[in-house]
Amino acid sequence: MFGFSMYLNEDLSSEQQAYMEKLQQIGFAEIFTSIHIPEDATGPMERRLKALGQFAQAKGMNLTVDLSADALARLRLSFDDLEPLLAWGVTGLRMDYGVSNATIAQVSHTMQVALNASTLSAQDIAELQQYQANFAAIEAWHNYYPRPETGLDERYFIEKNQWLKEQGLKVMAFVPGDEALRGPIFEGLPTLESHRHVSPFVAAIDLENNYQMDKIFIADPGLNKTTCQQFQAYINEQVLLLHARPMTEDAQRIARRHTNRPDAARDVIRSMEARGQSHGSIPPLNTVERPRGAITIDNDNYLRYKGEVQITKVNIAADPRVNVVGQVIDADLGLLDNCRSNQVFEIIWEEV
Template structure:
């Protein structure tokens, strides 16, 4: 599952609702919010929470709320009355410190309960079993880390997630946004420290492919329009979308743009378009035979004989070759996605001009 974050310290506007609709259309199914800002007015929190819950219900999205027992009491709800929370659109609670395993087990029989993935212990699991918790309704959620240098280290993160999954927990983690960031630090909200500053989709794929994570939520309030489109392509079309910028005065941009698939016998140095050489193309004259940097989009020219027309995306720096034209470059913001174009992966090359118009 993919999800977004909405913070109740901010006014909920029509732009907020439109963003949720756009993210739902892009394949996102969850909303996360938090009730941990004590300086805010309680009545505003209740109003905004009910509004957010109503929107989530209308969009068919699940709403998980990070809560403490005291905050829940302040807004007029109780762990003993989960039906009241379900009625306003809250589908799950992420339990804060101080909430007993007995209460968590009780709530799990009515709605989803999430624990702090980093701190849950074997003893907690045994106690939850003792209190007849519904483990089909229980998940393990990691934190996000606003302060630089405090995010988690990947190796230990994976080890903990493997243990949690062996117990039957779904594991969730956060990746950073790249448009509106959350204050007061505005340094992004990732779970892993090495994701701070990374492309949100590249971070997401790393969590799913290498880190034993099931669900990924955007920690920050928003991602930009281009990144929304990339998530849509990845979730709905199983395709990596690369924005590219053409080399000045090239004659062959139309040959490379469009849909491709990396070969199943994936190369070390380049992504090879599986069917490029089988397309009907003009004779490719030698042109722009420069050194190939990571992200270069190349087209083999007529000097390569039967390889003429092969399209590649360069994964590591390569010297120039008189038989290989450089036609375009993946834009800097998308370079990190190249590493996740594995064997058989569908990908699409889209001119940045077309991307901006779309």
């Protein structure tokens, strides 16, 4: 399940409204926002939160707010009565430091609760059980890390997530955006440091396939048009869009959807549909080295394999029987290792 973030530093603009509309139509189902209220900004923040909540309600989306006890008090609200927040469209609270487990347990019977995945301990779980928390309403959410070099280590991430899932909790992590990055550092907002400068779509697919995340949120407030198209194809049709540069006219032979074979190869992605179709003669052309991401067609010299379409996952030497017709762009190379057996993919040729 995918979600996105929208911050309330200013009133929602028409551009932000359009962006949220687009993501909701694509299939994003939840919104995250964070509220830290200066003493002189309570009125504007309340107005902005209500506007965001109204949007979420109208679209049937969940809205989770990272909101401290102090910020709650400045909104003239308390954990003892969250009905006003529910009326505004808020469906969940992200709890962190300073909120007792007794209070968390109490809130879990009113709305969804997101706890800090990194700091949640066995003692916390025991206390929540003691206070009869509604664990069906509790999830574990990782942080995002604005400062470079501070994102999580993969080994720690795997071990922590394994423990969290053993407790019966759903787990969420963030990936960065790629159009509007959040200040003041503007270096992306990933959970994993390895995702800091990676395409948001590549990072999201990596989290889903290799870390079994239950929820994945875009932490920065913007995705570009190309990335939105990739999410749309994946969420609605489970198709990976791979953008590539054509290198020969033969590239147009394979301008359609393909399926990686069920017996997935180690070194290449093999199109299940291409071989056996009527291609006519395919003379040798551009039979050069095949770097990772090379898109190839087997030529006449490969006899019964003529017409087979492959994408290389590793660097492979030149072969006079294999024509190189294109190259996956650098931003999408990370998708190759996530194109598993029976995965449908489509090559989108970029204009030269």
